[in-house]
Amino acid sequence: MRIGVSPVVAVEEVEVNFGSSRAVDGVTLEVLAGEVLALVGESGSGKTTLIRAIQGLQPVSSGEIIHAATDRDGPGRSGVQMVFQDPTGALNPRHTIYEIVAEGLRIRGEGDDEEAKVAEALSRAGLRPPERFFGLYPHQISGGQRQRVVIAGAMVMEPRLLLADEPVASLDASIRGEILALMRLLVVETGLSILVVTHDLGLAWNIADRVAVMYLGRIVEIGSTEQILQSPRHPYTRALLSVVPETERMDQQILVGEIPDSRRIPNGCRFHPRCPLLQSGTVPAETANRCVSEDPGLMSVDDGWEAACWATVGVRSGSSAPLPDG
Amino acid sequence: MSSLAAQRRRATAGRVWSQFRGSRQGAVGLIVLFLFVAMALLAPVLVDARELNPVFARAAGNPQWASPDVFGPLGTDHLRRSVWAQFVWGSRVSLFVGLAATVLTILIGSVVGVVSGFVGGRVDAIMMRVTEWFLVIPFLPLAIVLASVLGRNVWNIIFVIGVTSWPSTARLVRAQVLTVKQRLFVDRARSLGAGGGHLVFRHILPNVSGLIVANATLAVPISILTETTLSFLGLGDPSSPSWGKTLEEAFVNGAIIRNAWWYFLPAGLGILAVVLAFTLIGRSLEEIADPRLGRVR
Amino acid sequence: MSGTLLSVRDLHITYRTSAGPVPAVRGVSFELRRGETLGLAGESGCGKSTLANSLLRLLPGDALVEGAVEIDGEDLFSLSPGRLRAVRWVKEAIIFQGALHALNPVQTVGRQVREPMLLHETASSDREAKDRSRELFEKFGLAPRHLDAYAHQLSGGQRQRVLIAMALACDPDLLIADEPTTALDLMVQAQVLALIEQLREESELSLIFITHDLSVLTYVCERLAIMYAGRIVEQGPGHQVFSSPQHPYTRALAAAFPTIGDQSSRMAPSGLAGDPPTPGSLPEGCPFHPRCVLAQDRCRDAEPPLRTGVKGWEAACVLV
Secondary structure, eight states, X not given: OOXXXXXXXXXXXXXEEETTEEEEXXXXXXXXXXXXXXXXXXXXXXXXXXXXXXXXXSOOSEEEEEETTOSOOGGGOTTEEEEOSOHHHHSOTTSOHHHHHHHHHHHHTOOTTHHHHHHHHHHHTTOSSTHHHHTOOGGGSOHHHHHHHHHHHHHTTOOSEEEEESTTTTSOHHHHHHHHHHHHHHHHHXXXXXXXXXXXXXXXXXXXXXXXEEETTEEEEEEEHHHHHHSOOSHHXXXXXXXXXXXXXXXXXXXSSOOOOTTSOOSSSTTGGGOHHHHTTOSOHHHHHHHHHSOOOOEEEETTEEEOOIIIIISOTTOSOOOTTO | OOHHHHHHHHHHHHHHHHHHHHOHHHHHHHHHHHHHHHXXXXXXXXXXXXXXXXXXHHHTTOOSSOOTTTSTTTOBOTTXXXXXHHHHHHHHHHHHHHHHHHHHHHHHHHHHHHHHHHHOHXXXXXXXXXXXXXXXXXXXXXXXXXHHHHOXXXXXXXXXXXXXXXXXXXXXXXXXXXXXXXXXXXXXXXXXXXXXXXXXXXXXXXXXXXXXXXXXXXXXXXXXXXXXXXXXXXXXXXXSOOHHHHHHHHHHTTTTTTTOHHHHHHHHHHHHHHHHHHXXXXXXXXXXXXXXXXXXX | OOSEXXXXXXXXXXXXXXXXXXXXXXXXXXXXXXXXXXXXXXXXXSSHHHHHHHTTTOOOXXXXXXXXXXXXXXXXXXXXXXXXXXXXXXTEEEEOSOTTTTSOTTSOHHHHHHHHHHHTTSSSSHHHHHHHHHHHHHHTTOOGGGGGOXXXXXOHXXXXXXXXXXXXXXXXXXXXXXXXXXXXXXXXXXXXXXXXXXXXXXSOOEEEEEESOHHHXXXXXXXXXXXXXXXXXXXXXXXXXXXXXXXXXXXXXXXXXXXXXXXXXXXXXXXXXXXXXXXXXXXSSSTTGGGOTTXXXXXXXXXXXXXXXXXXXXXXXXXX
């Protein structure tokens, strides 16, 4: 799969504040045409808020979100559609599958060939024959099928970008692969881009071209899936990977505690109070000072690969701290 | 509206009707209600209205306090009037006041609740303060004032009941709207580009309609009983009989002490049957409106 | 002390519903030794949670139970109500999935941890219960001040720790954990798993760990049992079952969680077509055959029993 260079959406220095809490704290990100970008992070990292902002469901406090060639503004951007974590909740229990899939078309006022379009979207989402599903209600189909209906309801709008919020987290293990395969297939078949929010690194390995890791409202590392998942540079990415049960593993680095409150973002590097690298004492004193006092921005590691860490990227020319597993 | 959509709408209406007929409790409720409505509508055919007049009753030579086996079909009261006549004619006022006041209550309550919950913000704050203001006004003094200012007729009674009983419906509907608004499918519709009208009519209302229907079925008996209360206090319409008035007169004139059960029992059972019918109908409508409550067949 | 703690023999659990009987568990047998850890994996509707609840007799009244469950030599289903209450929490305890809903919002969590100790008189006084709960909290990485906190003041991970502390308040022999990490973040999940690992090392605690995430199980469990449509379809040593499964279903389940770095799963998510069967209407023969890539004609005829395969552990498939 070749990835086009033009972005379908560009997020520039976006901040989303809830009162004094900075849920998204300066994120710059581009989703390129035809790629799957995985936005990885724990709850409290701001990843869900960020995609809600991209969808227009959440107003941004500052910064800009620029959509390529959108005809309309507001949440009704037909070029951007959403897939939700909980398909059961995302489907109105009182509407039939047909009404659900046709809803977007009706809102946009595209009454022509409604039935044909709905049928095509359903079969494209793997619900075949589509007519069999028209009159059913969400509670009459399985969880995996519900997620397919959500995807069909998004795809009927012919979006350029699909925002998927933990699309398989609430599904059974065996269904998971099927839905992911469907998402990958849609990308290949239609040239769609997908921004998928997940805490599941295996999902990223399964379908993503690029991975961005978020911590406390900021992207701390971004690069190709291979770069991020096989030779991560940021200590937070390393820690996350080390605890994935599926990795034949590095030494486990279980971080103490949880993501701090976004009302009290630590000074300096926001990760420094939990940073295992800093705690190990292998970071030179000069760099360690920087970690606690100066906020690192994303710095280039390699072509298309950036990480926000003074200790592993910031200091070049031989003085950087030794990496634990080389 | 495209013909396809219209076709679908007709199909939905047909489905609701066939499901409703299929539900036993709904059918029972509907039959009972139908009987009472028929009785109310046919009152002039069934009983001569003059039988409600004590002067007429005396002139006709009716006995006083006669039990049903002496004077059919339901005996007479202290003024020699036929209880049957009062029962038939009373159903008109009771049903009419009950239904009309409920419609008014539910209409005001739902509109206030939906607008308040959906729009939120300052609108919500203002509307809820007004609602609370109405909620804390003592009902009886207001009813007495309104009734004496507006005059004692059926329409004013309906107005009094409607204006005083909507706040609880409004608060209930608002709470449900707030819950439904948080649901993911509303987010989904929003991200499909849905505007406020679409969200309210396609997503919010269908999901609060069950509550509104349930609330309405509860409001009908309350309205009927409120009408009774007002009649009891002498604020009812003096020119028309109602079940409430019958009960009150029976009570005041010692029907209980005289063991004249035929005087108060028909009106009491009438209220009970109508209330029950509404509850049954409401319950099965709710079941149809919410596919998840449907039984596995 | 390494005798058998729990023995389940030919357990059948059927729910009586208006639509007819729905078999949830259809003939499950296993034994658990003291100090042993058993992982129970399967999809929703496979009967794993029903099985877990039956081990504490927590099933609803419309469930028909046949077969035998013995805990420490006592027949669970013939226990008197008084004795049953003593067995619950003192002998076996359970951690439920929803960490928020399992805690009472209007009581401090400390009080809820003390409650079972006082109820079962494993602590002789309030003071002793307080000391013990402080000890438990410390052990599970919770600060003593958290004892006075209410559930909503704690994070998801902290609540899950409180639940574990609560479950262990009376020092049970058996702990049943029903999807204890499912709703948790990766790092918090790792913390909880490490905690469970630590418990296992320090005590003679037996553990039944239930989840749909096979990869988590191999991490904590010596023995793994895979359930499908109310039966165990494969049972054996944890790591081996995960890395070289015998049953096609286990293989699909294991492949659902890719190994990062494994090129064969890169850009190739692996799933299983079809949906889990509904317990009320199971397919004829092997219930897995409609979804099985290796299904043959004979799979449609009879349900294969669990038998020991060439690799040395049991699986219920004609190909074993």
